Amino acid sequence: MIAAEPVTRGLIAPTDVLAIDNLQVSYRSDRGEVKAVGGVTFGLKPGERLGLVGESGCGKTTTALAIMRLIRPPGRIVGGRILLRDGASETDLASLSDERMRRTRLSEVALIPQGSMNSLNPVKRIGDHFADSIQAHERRVSDSEIRDRTSEVLKMVGLRDSTARLFPHELSGGMKQRVCIALSITLSPKVIIADEPTSALDVVVQRHVMETLGAVQQRLNAAVILVGHDMGLLAQFVDRLGVMYAGKLVELAPIRNLFENPLHPYTKLLISSLPTLEQRGTFRGVPGLPPSLLNPPVGCLFAPRCPSVMERCTLETPPLQEVTPDHWAACHLY
Amino acid sequence: MTWKLLGKRFGMFLIVIWGAATLNFFLPRLAPGDPIRERLFALSTQGGLTQTGVEEMVASYNARFGLDLPLWQQYLNYLVDMLRFDFGYSLAMFPAQASDLIFDALPWTVGLLLVTTIISFVLGTLLGALIAWPRSPKWLEYLAAPMLTLAAIPYYLLALVLLYVLAFSWKWFPLSGGYTTGTQPNVSLEFWWDVLKHSILPALSIILAAVGSWAIGIRGMMISTNGEDYMTFAEARGLRGNTMFFRYGLRNAMLPQITSLALSLGHIVSGALIVEVVFTYPGVGSLLYNAIKGADYFVVYGVVFMVVLALGFATMLVDLAYPFLDPRIRS
Amino acid sequence: MGTILVGQAAPAADAAMPTVRRHIGIGTYLKRNPKLVAGLILFGSLLVFSLLGPLFIDTELARPMSAMPSQPPSSTYPFGTDDQGRNLLAVAVVGLPLTLQVGLIAGLVAIVLGTVLGLTAGYVGGVTDMLIRGICDILLTVPGLVVLITVAASIQGAISVQMMALVVASLAWMWPARTIRSQVLTLRERAYVQMAKLSGMKTPEIIFREIMPNLLPFLAASFVGSVAAAILASIGLEALGLGPQNEPTLGMTIYWAISFNAVIRGMWWWLTMPIVAIVILFISLFMISAGLDEIANPRLRKVSS
Numbered sequence: 002m003i004a005a006e007p008v009t010r011g012l013i014a015p016t017d018v019l020a021i022d023n024l025q026v027s028y029r030s031d032r033g034e035v036k037a038v039g040g041v042t043f044g045l046k047p048g049e050r051l052g053l054v055g056e057s058g059c060g061k062t063t064t065a066l067a068i069m070r071l072i073r074p075p076g077r078i079v080g081g082r083i084l085l086r087d088g089a090s091e092t093d094l095a096s097l098s099d100e101r102m103r104r105t106r107l108s109e110v111a112l113i114p115q116g117s118m119n120s121l122n123p124v125k126r127i128g129d130h131f132a133d134s135i136q137a138h139e140r141r142v143s144d145s146e147i148r149d150r151t152s153e154v155l156k157m158v159g160l161r162d163s164t165a166r167l168f169p170h171e172l173s174g175g176m177k178q179r180v181c182i183a184l185s186i187t188l189s190p191k192v193i194i195a196d197e198p199t200s201a202l203d204v205v206v207q208r209h210v211m212e213t214l215g216a217v218q219q220r221l222n223a224a225v226i227l228v229g230h231d232m233g234l235l236a237q238f239v240d241r242l243g244v245m246y247a248g249k250l251v252e253l254a255p256i257r258n259l260f261e262n263p264l265h266p267y268t269k270l271l272i273s274s275l276p277t278l279e280q281r282g283t284f285r286g287v288p289g290l291p292p293s294l295l296n297p298p299v300g301c302l303f304a305p306r307c308p309s310v311m312e313r314c315t316l317e318t319p320p321l322q323e324v325t326p327d328h329w330a331a332c333h334l335y
Numbered sequence: 336m337t338w339k340l341l342g343k344r345f346g347m348f349l350i351v352i353w354g355a356a357t358l359n360f361f362l363p364r365l366a367p368g369d370p371i372r373e374r375l376f377a378l379s380t381q382g383g384l385t386q387t388g389v390e391e392m393v394a395s396y397n398a399r400f401g402l403d404l405p406l407w408q409q410y411l412n413y414l415v416d417m418l419r420f421d422f423g424y425s426l427a428m429f430p431a432q433a434s435d436l437i438f439d440a441l442p443w444t445v446g447l448l449l450v451t452t453i454i455s456f457v458l459g460t461l462l463g464a465l466i467a468w469p470r471s472p473k474w475l476e477y478l479a480a481p482m483l484t485l486a487a488i489p490y491y492l493l494a495l496v497l498l499y500v501l502a503f504s505w506k507w508f509p510l511s512g513g514y515t516t517g518t519q520p521n522v523s524l525e526f527w528w529d530v531l532k533h534s535i536l537p538a539l540s541i542i543l544a545a546v547g548s549w550a551i552g553i554r555g556m557m558i559s560t561n562g563e564d565y566m567t568f569a570e571a572r573g574l575r576g577n578t579m580f581f582r583y584g585l586r587n588a589m590l591p592q593i594t595s596l597a598l599s600l601g602h603i604v605s606g607a608l609i610v611e612v613v614f615t616y617p618g619v620g621s622l623l624y625n626a627i628k629g630a631d632y633f634v635v636y637g638v639v640f641m642v643v644l645a646l647g648f649a650t651m652l653v654d655l656a657y658p659f660l661d662p663r664i665r666s
Numbered sequence: 667m668g669t670i671l672v673g674q675a676a677p678a679a680d681a682a683m684p685t686v687r688r689h690i691g692i693g694t695y696l697k698r699n700p701k702l703v704a705g706l707i708l709f710g711s712l713l714v715f716s717l718l719g720p721l722f723i724d725t726e727l728a729r730p731m732s733a734m735p736s737q738p739p740s741s742t743y744p745f746g747t748d749d750q751g752r753n754l755l756a757v758a759v760v761g762l763p764l765t766l767q768v769g770l771i772a773g774l775v776a777i778v779l780g781t782v783l784g785l786t787a788g789y790v791g792g793v794t795d796m797l798i799r800g801i802c803d804i805l806l807t808v809p810g811l812v813v814l815i816t817v818a819a820s821i822q823g824a825i826s827v828q829m830m831a832l833v834v835a836s837l838a839w840m841w842p843a844r845t846i847r848s849q850v851l852t853l854r855e856r857a858y859v860q861m862a863k864l865s866g867m868k869t870p871e872i873i874f875r876e877i878m879p880n881l882l883p884f885l886a887a888s889f890v891g892s893v894a895a896a897i898l899a900s901i902g903l904e905a906l907g908l909g910p911q912n913e914p915t916l917g918m919t920i921y922w923a924i925s926f927n928a929v930i931r932g933m934w935w936w937l938t939m940p941i942v943a944i945v946i947l948f949i950s951l952f953m954i955s956a957g958l959d960e961i962a963n964p965r966l967r968k969v970s971s
Contacts, residue, residue, distance in 0.1 A: 069571055071567060071571055073469070074469070103573045103574075103575070104573060105573070106571055106572060106573035107571070107572045111572075112568070112571035114564060114567065114568045114571065115564075118564075119563060119564040119565060120564045120565050120567075120568040121565055121568070122565045122569070122582075122583050122586075122587070123565070123587065123661075123662070123663055124586055124587060124590075124660070124661060124662060125582070133569075133572070133574055133578055134572045134573075134574070137572065137573050137574045137575050137578065138573060168662040168663070170662070170663045181568070184568075184572060185572075483952070484949055484952075486952075487894075487945075487949050487951070487952035488945050488948055488949075489898055489901065489902065489944065489948070491902075491905060492920075492944060492945065495920075495923075495924075495929070495937050496937075496941065498929055499929050499934055499937065502929075503929050503930065510929070510930065608902075608906065609902060609905050609906060612905075612906065612924065624906055627906070627908070628907065
């Protein structure tokens, strides 16, 4: 069942493969609850590439990890649903048992990790990583089958068979990240969550890895959530982009709409801070600091930094509403 | 592993042994006066039955340290003797050779400590890792406190308590020795049973105290390993808990512990000194203790040399085995 | 094209790691570190016992032949007496401070030596570092207890409590030196140290104003560790009869109890006093060091889910 709130109904369609419904994640600290993700709602269409962007601490990575149920104490999911749909059936990942969640990971929803440099077990050969993944989900798989499937996915990310015999420290950063992509698609998941998959790589390698990810996504026809802080990189890759600020989604729109007609003042500032060829050298950021997520104030959390702030902004929290078709923003201006 | 590396490591081992032997040679000469001569002199003035023995010992002593040969030649002779494990006569138990006494005691000590060290390493490592594992059952944490407390107590104190309660008050175990006095060591099943009964209390006190310190060591390592990206990614790939615990977590957290294990194994030769004394166990520890009390210098230096040898050997083995445990070292 | 980063320059709080490092009152802090508190209370009570003890009991009673020998605990002799006629309560009052003294002197010498060498090696680097590290590594493989035994055996009899401490300290400084060196190595690369360097601060100033304050919790933990190790070593030597022959330290009491067959004679009280005192001492030191460890290394802190 999908919540009957009008807002939610529009953000999530019945055809979505993944529907995040009012997800909330909190961290316990000595001074109270830190609301890292404060009610995020969005849907992921089949085969879609959705981007999540925001500055560090905005909750984008926490959202990604929460979908995989990988939030570690003192953090925990305090509310909301994570609906994974397969045809007519629907599972709420947030309420799944630990064992069933374990089996869902990789086979249905896979993660491409952020710290690719360190994401592989240093004492195991690459091939063993694939064997571990397959054996964790399927019983009685022969060694030769594992080998065949490993070389198949390695080929898909542009790596040779012989890579399977190497240790992680024998690979370059780009190769490691390709291995991570290959690992995450071993069981052909329907949803792939890529958490800043290129943040540790240099620009040229970044591009190759993104191309690989794109090719793999098309081949599997999987839906991808790409988390990142690099607007330029995201703009080239995604179909839709969600902008997060202080644990909330503030704008969500197809990538073209978002760049041509940004609605939320924060998005506007972000886009205007992108350097262009004409004005090289001048660097403009978004002035001010993000608010503390410990006991956040009422009203719009961006208000203290907002150039178009109104009295209403500090009194009422703006909901995410559809301003123009398919273009959502959480701002009292609209 | 190249032969060159192997040769290099073996060369280092030889240098350490040579250093220890050299120290053993010069230490007694640096001491004010000459404790060994004094001791021999004291023995010879006692006269009586040991007279001939003392003459022989003085002769042997002179041959080793005497002034009739130039220093470098004495030193070379000494090194050759060391290679043959010839440490000279025991001053207290003449005509026994120091090396004979040491080799008689060695099996007792190695038998006791090899078993207890391995048991406590395996148990402690598993328990410590489980305590650090976030998905362990809650009750393990209640186990943690008493175990860590045991680790904070010197193990010979534990030995004294066990001895008093289990052997003296409850008479479950024999009070002392490695076997029942009066029996002759042999290979019968009965004798082995006797040895086993005698070794349980010393073993128990060593294990109880050592398990905790292994657990503390691995706990810290396991906590930092749990924070590694490869653990998160393993969980994200839906790996089973067992796979993650043993082959991702423990396998990596254990690496630094291996060096400590080697050092402990190397220390085996010196015995669990005070525990052996408490139980009058016929091992190297008791031998060393009696040698110190009886100023039996050749035995003391012999034991010290053996300890350095064992330690050097154990650390060499670990250095050579480490590349197989940690592939990052291989290249 | 270049990379365009959103707000990476802003020193923002990462949501995954909420900011907890603010100024918290020392009371709140101790409340969150029950190990440290319990350890300090235990250690404090031992100190109080050894400081106030002499006011309530005549320390002369710790001498042999001052009481009826081999008496089990009674109202006259709360801890009993040994077979030499020492009142074991008096022995506790005299022996505990002696043992603490050995531990504190040896621990202090070890930590000062270790800090100086570790700081020098870590901060100066180069040949100096190689030399200091090399010496530490070699000395660390030397079987400490055996060397101590050899040394103690050759100066046997004449050894005093202070000499005992120095003998123990001579082999206790390598471990602190090594761990402090590696701490300094990571601290040296921190941004604030680099800033200090760029702003023209002199080396001693950097060491004392930038590095030392950040090293303090770590030094405190190492100090407690060294004290515990020194007490362990000294009690070990004493239990083998290699300690000061005329001072009734806790270790010597154990030695006498073993030598005079306290176990077979059923004189449990002779062993109980030193064992209980040593166990309390070690547990308190262990808890203090575990508590300090949690300050120096926050990851060890237990997370409540």
